[in-house]
Amino acid sequence: MSVEQHEVQDILTQYDQDRDNLIPLLQDVQERLHYLSPQALSAVAEHLQLSENDVFGVATFYAQFRFTPPGLHHIKVCEGTACHVRGSSRILDTITRTTGIEPGQTSEDGLFSLERVACFGSCALAPVVVVDDKVYGRMTSAKTQRLIEEKK
Amino acid sequence: MSFAARQQEALAVWRVFDQPELRRILVGSATCGRAAGSLEVLQAFRDELAQADLEKSTALYEVGCLGMCYAEVLVEIRAQDGRRVLYQGVEPRHVAQLVEQHLVRGEIYWPLALAQMGEGTEELPAFHDLPMIKPQERIVLRNCGFIDPNNIDHYLARGGYSGTARALTMGPDAVIDEMKASGLRGRGGAGFPTGVKWGFARATPAAQKYVICNADEGDPGAFMDRSVLEGDPHAVLEGLLLAGYAIGASIGYVYCRAEYPLAIERLQTAIEQMHNLGFLGDNILGSGFNFSIKVKKGAGAFVCGEETSLMQSIEGKRGMPQSKPPFPAVSGLFGKPTNINNVETLASVSAIMEKGASWYAGFGTEKSRGTKTFALAGKINRTGLVEVPMGINLRTIIEEVGGGVSGGKAFKAVQTGGPSGGCIPARLIDLNVDYESLAEVGSIMGSGGMIVIDEESCMVDMARYFLTFTENESCGKCVPCRMGTQHLLRILTTITAGRGTLADLDSLRKIGDTMKNASLCGLGQTAANPVLTTLQYFEDEYRAHIEDHACPAGACAALIHFTIDPAKCTGCGLCARACPVEAISGEKKEPHLIDQGACICCGSCRQACKFDAVLVS
Numbered sequence: 126m127s128v129e130q131h132e133v134q135d136i137l138t139q140y141d142q143d144r145d146n147l148i149p150l151l152q153d154v155q156e157r158l159h160y161l162s163p164q165a166l167s168a169v170a171e172h173l174q175l176s177e178n179d180v181f182g183v184a185t186f187y188a189q190f191r192f193t194p195p196g197l198h199h200i201k202v203c204e205g206t207a208c209h210v211r212g213s214s215r216i217l218d219t220i221t222r223t224t225g226i227e228p229g230q231t232s233e234d235g236l237f238s239l240e241r242v243a244c245f246g247s248c249a250l251a252p253v254v255v256v257d258d259k260v261y262g263r264m265t266s267a268k269t270q271r272l273i274e275e276k277k
Numbered sequence: 278m279s280f281a282a283r284q285q286e287a288l289a290v291w292r293v294f295d296q297p298e299l300r301r302i303l304v305g306s307a308t309c310g311r312a313a314g315s316l317e318v319l320q321a322f323r324d325e326l327a328q329a330d331l332e333k334s335t336a337l338y339e340v341g342c343l344g345m346c347y348a349e350v351l352v353e354i355r356a357q358d359g360r361r362v363l364y365q366g367v368e369p370r371h372v373a374q375l376v377e378q379h380l381v382r383g384e385i386y387w388p389l390a391l392a393q394m395g396e397g398t399e400e401l402p403a404f405h406d407l408p409m410i411k412p413q414e415r416i417v418l419r420n421c422g423f424i425d426p427n428n429i430d431h432y433l434a435r436g437g438y439s440g441t442a443r444a445l446t447m448g449p450d451a452v453i454d455e456m457k458a459s460g461l462r463g464r465g466g467a468g469f470p471t472g473v474k475w476g477f478a479r480a481t482p483a484a485q486k487y488v489i490c491n492a493d494e495g496d497p498g499a500f501m502d503r504s505v506l507e508g509d510p511h512a513v514l515e516g517l518l519l520a521g522y523a524i525g526a527s528i529g530y531v532y533c534r535a536e537y538p539l540a541i542e543r544l545q546t547a548i549e550q551m552h553n554l555g556f557l558g559d560n561i562l563g564s565g566f567n568f569s570i571k572v573k574k575g576a577g578a579f580v581c582g583e584e585t586s587l588m589q590s591i592e593g594k595r596g597m598p599q600s601k602p603p604f605p606a607v608s609g610l611f612g613k614p615t616n617i618n619n620v621e622t623l624a625s626v627s628a629i630m631e632k633g634a635s636w637y638a639g640f641g642t643e644k645s646r647g648t649k650t651f652a653l654a655g656k657i658n659r660t661g662l663v664e665v666p667m668g669i670n671l672r673t674i675i676e677e678v679g680g681g682v683s684g685g686k687a688f689k690a691v692q693t694g695g696p697s698g699g700c701i702p703a704r705l706i707d708l709n710v711d712y713e714s715l716a717e718v719g720s721i722m723g724s725g726g727m728i729v730i731d732e733e734s735c736m737v738d739m740a741r742y743f744l745t746f747t748e749n750e751s752c753g754k755c756v757p758c759r760m761g762t763q764h765l766l767r768i769l770t771t772i773t774a775g776r777g778t779l780a781d782l783d784s785l786r787k788i789g790d791t792m793k794n795a796s797l798c799g800l801g802q803t804a805a806n807p808v809l810t811t812l813q814y815f816e817d818e819y820r821a822h823i824e825d826h827a828c829p830a831g832a833c834a835a836l837i838h839f840t841i842d843p844a845k846c847t848g849c850g851l852c853a854r855a856c857p858v859e860a861i862s863g864e865k866k867e868p869h870l871i872d873q874g875a876c877i878c879c880g881s882c883r884q885a886c887k888f889d890a891v892l893v894s
Contacts, residue, residue: 134337135497140728143593144592144593144594145591145592145593146593147593148573148574148576148590148593148595149573149574151576152535152574152576173495182595183593183595186578186595186752187575187577187578188576188578188597189535189575189576189577192859195677197741201814204497204746205498206497206498206499206654206655206692206695206726206728206742206743207497207498207654207655207660207725208497209657209742210656210730210734210739211499211655211656212727212880212884215879215880215881218857218877218879219857222857222858232697238578242536243364243495243577243579243746243750244495244496244497244498244499244500244536245308245536245877246308246309246494246499246500246503246536246537246652247312247500248346248498248652248660248726249309249346249349249500249660249661250309250312250313250346250349251654251655251660253312260311260312261312262312262313264880265855265884266855266857266879266881267855267881267885268856270857271507272583
């Protein structure tokens with residue numbers, strides 16, 4: 126077994142075979158592997174005695190799940206209402222220009238991946254950018270550009 | 278141990294926390310505080326206290342959110358004189374000064390002092406007299422920012438769980454009657470009377486029933502539930518426990534969105550504490566009532582805020598809404614009778630059981646009792662989380678609590694209810710905020726997002742923004758919502774690009790009406806509201822885009838261009854540095870120029886300019 130398979134098996138043994146464990150299982154697997162590989166999805170399906178089709182159907186329904194590995198630095202741009210009226214689209218443009226990737230993509234060097242998020246609930250600090258789970262509030266294009274240069 | 282004895286122990290813990298001669302520092306560390314840097318401030322205090330050899334004689338706590346997000350990081354310091362001073366905008370660089378000047382010498386550090394807790398003085402107003410706080414009435418937020426959310430004793434000492442002790446002696450029917458008498462209506466948006474809802478679930482006979490706390494706060498621009506969960510998790514969990522007791526459920530779920538990791542952490546800690554003290558488990562407080570609570574993390578689907586979708590998601594399925602009837606009270610989670618309430622409703626429930634229905638019914642209006650929390654954000658001076666009595670005037674919220682529109686711009690509209698709500702124009706600012714009045718003007722109370730919009734925001738673009746969201750989040754199960762959101766978005770995009778026709782306006786209305794009447798769930802039924810209300814109140818803006826190919830607010834990139842006013846430009850070069858595409862050039866101290874061919878109309882230069890020299894036309 127590969128390291129990845131071992132890790133997935135570790136997680137599976139913590140859950141019994143009830144269907145309502147499906148989403149928590151996928152969340153745990155993604156937390157460990159940072160994405161859901163086809164092999165991991167198959168293993169989850171087998172464990173819960175569901176079809177792969179069923180599991181993939183659930184996984185693709187929810188925005189949280191990724192099917193490609195993210196970059197070393199994962200950037201999330203908040204597109205909540207407060208962020209929108211305070212210029213989040215400008216921030217997103219800046220990131221796309223500086224990293225060369227669109228939302229949903231990972232840069233070729235594997236350094237950055239970019240995601241749009243509906244709302245972090247930190248509206249008072251709008252516009253908000255989250256890089257590797259650290260929240261940066263009251264962003265401007267210039268601040269965003271500096272932040273990304275720092276991470277390069 | 279009896280509940281009374283338990284309360285005494287908690288009071289002893291609270292007295293230590295609250296004794297005036299103890300040096301104490303409280304750092305507001307909810308998610309918003311942390312985003313503003315509260316953890317760095319907390320660490321700086323830790324280091325400074327250690328260096329000054331004060332760590333043993335000073336208590337340092339993380340607390341929840343006071344709701345004054347604009348003033349984060351907020352720190353309350355109490356020196357040995359017992360006076361509690363609230364400081365705003367604290368950064369790590371201020372910490373040494375705060376410790377040395379206030380904590381050691383007992384002198385207020387004026388540059389950051391905001392208010393004094395308790396009574397005010399001539400130089401420093403009382404917290405409760407601040408313009409943002411004065412019109413508020415805090416029931417749901419009663420403990421947020423004042424207690425350590427990780428300490429159940431703090432919650433107990435401030436009256437927590439006494440409502441549960443009372444309820445368990447009253448019996449479930451009396452608890453439901455109490456809820457009916459309080460007039461509490463569901464705070465998730467629809468406003469259905471909570472007591473009546475509980476009555477339905479109680480009336481369905483079944484061996485197994487469930488209660489669910491809907492903490493899938495998905496409206497962009499809303500963060501009320503997050504703040505309550507982070508600042509006072511026990512208030513919500515006690516409400517869920519009471520709901521379970523009332524309807525006869527033994528298992529409760531909290532369905533919380535995964536984007537709120539701190540809230541989930543605080544919930545899990547709180548549930549463990551409830552178990553340890555016997556507020557969860559078998560035979561709670563000797564009443565024979567058994568109850569347990571599980572936390573389920575959402576996975577990022579807006580439609581899961583709808584109750585039938587939410588239950589599908591807990592069951593491990595795609596979160597698609599189901600037809601009603603059967604209603605959840607008859608056949609809900611795993612086919613069993615289920616009651617679902619939102620976070621704010623449950624936090625109100627625990628307060629009502631503690632203080633009584635008539636006390637609660639004393640707030641608000643005849644049909645909308647109690648208080649409502651709002652997340653005040655957008656173009657407003659004092660962004661934050663507020664709780665006001667129902668029926669309060671919109672003007673009071675925006676001008677007094679929120680301190681008016683930021684940047685001296687003109688107030689244009691306020692958006693309530695998120696993607697399901699509508700835009701209320703400035704001329705209706707004297708509207709009372711209650712369920713009926715908001716519905717009359719075409720908006721909804723919603724869960725409590727309140728976004729202030731100024732003259733620089735385009736209403737067509739606002740409608741397009743919300744439809745981008747709902748089109749993306751529509752689950753695709755029913756045709757009116759799936760196709761309706763797609764068509765609305767396409768038409769709105771055409772209009773903002775200056776290619777719309779007047780016939781488009783009729784199409785928008787027709788599609789919107791169809792979606793309202795024919796969609797399966799609340800998402801589709803309300804998704805057209807942002808379009809319909811902006812059309813109702815701001816049709817002239819739509820017409821300007823179509824007839825004059827102009828965006829009056831100067832927001833739609835396809836219809837505007839930027840120029841620099843040579844009379845105002847000082848040649849400081851800020852705009853050129855801000856420009857992401859290097860479209861601005863000019864000599865130092867000479868007026869600059871924008872290359873119209875290269876300009877992408879992002880507006881960065883306008884934002885950067887300190888002399889209002891960048892014009893939009």
